[in-house]
Amino acid sequence: MDKKKKALINFIKQIIPINGTEAEEIANTFHFTKIKKDNLFLKENEISDDYFYLEKGLMRVFLYDLDGNEITMDIFTENNIVFEITSFFNRVKSESNIQALTDCIGYRISYEELNKLFHDKPAFRDFGRAILVKEFIASKKRNYAMINQTAEQRYQHLLTSRPEILKHVPLKFIASYLGVTDSTLSRIRKKK
């Protein structure tokens, strides 16, 4: 038993009903991982092999648009699973990068290990599905916000729902995540 995996064990228990022993066995398949600030956890054109529980820190997903501009598509905060769904599950080259915005620690498993867990621990299948569903719902909410809210409303929502992002992430990344330019976000922020 690895005492240090407590956060991961609690996270698993929070997602699915499972007894302590089994949650521990699952957690013990995961490997401790550190990522230094600014380092890339996933590079574009690589096939992602990381299903990663982020215990501490912040990460972002970004890619380049047709003009070569960086677009921040997602920002992950602690106590979440971080992975590039397309590349990881479809075993194709990633179009996006995942970068640590602060020093990060957490636990990872490979595609093979994940599938072995699905096989060995049927309860864990529900975990896998629940994570997919959870992230999918978050993506749909973002779509809704982009259609129905102004940039200012999206900013206010981020401010109240995930204030830790505002504290640690440069404005330009937040701006592109919210779908505006950094000038616009700077003006929005000034208003308040």
Added chain:
Amino acid sequence: MDKKKKALINFIKQIIPINGTEAEEIANTFHFTKIKKDNLFLKENEISDDYFYLEKGLMRVFLYDLDGNEITMDIFTENNIVFEITSFFNRVKSESNIQALTDCIGYRISYEELNKLFHDKPAFRDFGRAILVKEFIASKKRNYAMINQTAEQRYQHLLTSRPEILKHVPLKFIASYLGVTDSTLSRIRKKK
């Protein structure tokens, strides 16, 4: 063996590698369903119990914003799985409605039947996951388009990638799906 389920069988085979017999057995768990134009396949505040393969027709997902306006969040075309992920998988009341935009036919199963299939046909688990991943990717692409493209670019893309929508769906639904007002879409369309 039900000859009429050929489209569904082919769809399953297209998503996962599977032999004909097993694909047929899976397909035979599904129930033929018709939905008349304009009818609601799912009503808000109901718990969705439909995992639906749409063989022919068009459907849309919509909900009401805070001002009571209808927002079309998604449009489904034929040869796709239609379901409200949050309500169906989390067994909670749906916040959105699903409506037939034309007369529709297809095959449905319930949540219970789906889970039974996952249990009885391990290969079908990959199908379930592949569908989730497929829809998730589509949602992420929509997010990207909303952040990086103008309404006109989004319209042009829809025009070339899914022209059947333009033919059969009223402009106001397409407009809200693209994240613009119907006036704006009308002007965009005029340009070309």
Added chain:
DNA sequence: GTTTCTACTTGACAAAAGGCAAGAAAAGAA
């Protein structure tokens, strides 16, 4: 046929957001 909807268009003006460039402020490096 006429009426009644609904779908769509269009004009005039307002609001939201972007582009660009200059400069201030803050954070890091030496």
Added chain:
DNA sequence: TTCTTTTCTTGCCTTTTGTCAAGTAGAAAC
């Protein structure tokens, strides 16, 4: 500390999109 780089702000002007309201076109109802 000073220098350098990055981050953020701001002004000016343009583009995009929204709002509201009036009007047309077409389909469906009577």
